[in-house]
Amino acid sequence: MKRIVFYLFLSVTVLSLFMPLDVRCAEKEIRIGFMTDLTGMLSINGIPMKQAAILAMEEIDYKIAGIPVKLIIEDEASDPAIALDRARKLVEKDKVCLVVGTIHAGSSAATADYYARTRTPQVGPWYNMPNEAQAKATWTWMPFGTNEAPSYAAGVYAASLGYKTATTMAIDYVAGHTFTGGFVTAFTERGGKVIQQQWIPMGTKDIAPYITALKEADVLVPWFAGVTATVGVKQIKEFKVKMPVIFPQCQFPAHPKQIAEIGDAGIGMIAPDAYVWTIDTPKNRRFVEAYQKRWGELPAGNAGGVYIAMQVVIEALKKTKGNTRNTELAKALDATDVEGFMGPIRFGDNRVGINTYLIHKVIKADNMYKTEVIGKYTIKTSKVGNKLVQSLVK
Amino acid sequence: MAIFIATILNGITYGMVLFLVASGLSLTLGLMGIVNLSHGVIFILGGFAGLAVAKVTDSFVLAILAGAFASGVVGLMIERGFLQFLYKQELPQVLVTFGFVYIITNLMLWICGPHPRAAFVPSYFTGSINIAGTSFPFHRFAILGIGACTGAVLWWLQEKTKIGAIIRAGMDNAEMVGGLGINLAPINIGAFFFGSALAGASCVIGVQLFGSVNFSDGMDMLLVAIAVVIVGGVGSVQGSLVGALLIGIIDTFSRVYIPAISQYTMYLVLICVLLVRPSGLLGRKI
Known part of the structure; x- marks a missing residue:
């Protein structure tokens, strides 16, 4: 009998390790995680990215489908170990429904597996995933393509x-x-x-x-x-x-x-x-003007990327009418058809954008x-x- | 042949910048026994301050002075505010100075932003010299000259002046120096200021070699500076120079001729020197 109990306990423990974690989002507000490098080698990219994410949220007054939105920003510090730690914090403690980030390619590859295991949608803010990592990343959407x-x-x-x-x-x-x-x-x-x-x-x-x-x-x-x-x-x-x-x-x-x-x-x-x-398009002219007005500087490349990535996320959440269930969000993200600065953003094989x-x-x-x-x-x-x-x- | 000559010149120039950075660290470590891990970030701070002044004044000399002053003052604040209470306590020194790495780095990031600052090359250092078919920027020779002059002045200060004699005596036996009625405290304060100022000035000079300086360079430079001090020997100007040139030249050659192991050659030199002469090539024997 003791043996049976022991094996049962062992089976449950082992299974729990391999089972995808069903991390649910908070209900009364939509929580979006945002991770970039704010203090490391890539902070030259990360700080404009953060600014663009905030601008995108301010433009919708932090509300989607009438539900308040909270943007939780984390610093990956160009370090995959830190990025993984922050990803865990965002998903397990903050209970975000999706994460936009990261920028460091090593961090992206490291966190993509975690997001896949927890079935948390991750939207790449720019080119930050190598082909090899994206091929295995089942819950990662890359609007701007892989590296x-x-x-x-x-x-x-x-x-x-x-x-x-x-x-x-x-x-x-x-x-x-x-x-x-x-x-x-x-x-x-x-x-x-x-x-x-x-x-x-x-x-x-x-x-x-x-x-x-x-x-x-x-x-x-x-x-x-x-x-x-x-x-x-x-x-x-x-x-x-x-x-x-x-x-x-x-x-x-x-x-x-x-x-x-x-x-x-x-x-x-x-x-x-x-x-x-x-880029001389009406959408970009509007964005550049708004960004300059808000932050007093011109937007860097990554800022433009994040702004569009945030539009992808906002549109997906609008489609689900604020429903943050991961399967619903995944369907909405797959059906993305957002106008980027250079034309529509759509996903192809393995959720990689055709750009x-x-x-x-x-x-x-x-x-x-x-x-x-x-x-x-x-x-x-x-x-x-x-x-x-x-x-x-x- | 052209690559060989260019590599030697690159190695010596790189070594000279390492010497400028490491000599200040060696001084504070040798005289005061302070393991100052914030030396790298003090180096960067001087660079940012100096380059800001250069942008406004267009003067290389003022930039060096401003970089030296900013770094010296910050170094002094760390020493007077914290390290003076931690003499002979290596572990707290390491923790405090390492904490300052993060504090100063993030303050700089907050105040100056994440963008690197491009080097300021004065008009009289621009242009290049053709050596065996390879174009070699003139400002690299200027770095060689400035480094050599600084080395000579430091050597004279340490070996030929009364203050130098007190510093050397303090390194060997601080208690005995105190017993002779010499107050080492102002010497220590001055040495810490001078060591930090040297770091700041060397960033303004060295950034011509690196092309730009950014706030995250501090840790990289600290690591190399520590290696130079260990290889050359603590508290020795000549040791710092020999250690810096050795590491600079070997590191540069390995990047060109054996790139696969170039990341580790500095550590190989370090290990070899520690095995043969634990006190460093020209350091006082342990």
């Missing part, structure tokens, strides 16, 4: 210019590998050859050794995380690198303050992005550093076997 999507567009663009060889240089962590990876896939699919790949350890202060070791290619493809883009771009110019530069993901060109801080060193550099503040990415070139006009659009590609992410792959739609 590889914008960089795939950059690879297509580089090949279209007739470049045959490329040399890459990126910060050695998951985002560096995946952003570079998207470029390499598109470039090599179109006959290009990558002759050198350099990985810069996190925390490297002087990038000069990597610049002096660069092999001569048709194009240089560098990727620097967050604030380190300023160092990278400056040093590339200081060492008079003659190769044209195409970033696999837009960084400083989409940051009004960073592009100004980098100044002339950034002129001529090219990068893909789904958002920059100069149009603009190819930007940094220019100086009217005594101001900004970007001009020199290309436009729509990239689709499809599931092939167990993997996610990108392809060019148009």
